[in-house]
Amino acid sequence: MSEPAAPATETSGLLRAYQVLATVLGFNLIFVIVAAVAQRVTEPTSWWNLNEDLIFTIDQVHGLLFMILLILIAVMASRYRWRPSMTISTMLLATVPLVSFWAERRATRAAHRPV
DSSP, X not given: OOOOXXXXXXXXXXXXXXXXXXXXXXXXXXXXXXXXXXXXXXXXXXXXXXXXXXHHHHHHHHHXXXXXXXXHHHHHHHXXXXXXXXXXXXXXXXXXXTHHHHHHHHHHHHHHSOO
């Protein structure tokens, strides 16, 4: 018989990895959006347009890290026995600039709550 999920009494490695990655991706998402807008509204000789390859690479890394974040959320959902609505909403909220920071705090509180 499986044991009930224990709340995270201290920050576990999984929870800490999620917190760090969610925060990094939150700031990176803001940069990605600013860069996309800046590339469209600035002169072709602006920094944003002259460094298009760098920005593209940052975008690609962001996408890879976001997929890792989704996996971390799924593992946390299993470990802390979240309801499907909590899991799906955490994944969706991670895509919204600024709201992603609130979603990270919400998920951290949920991990510390007893089941």
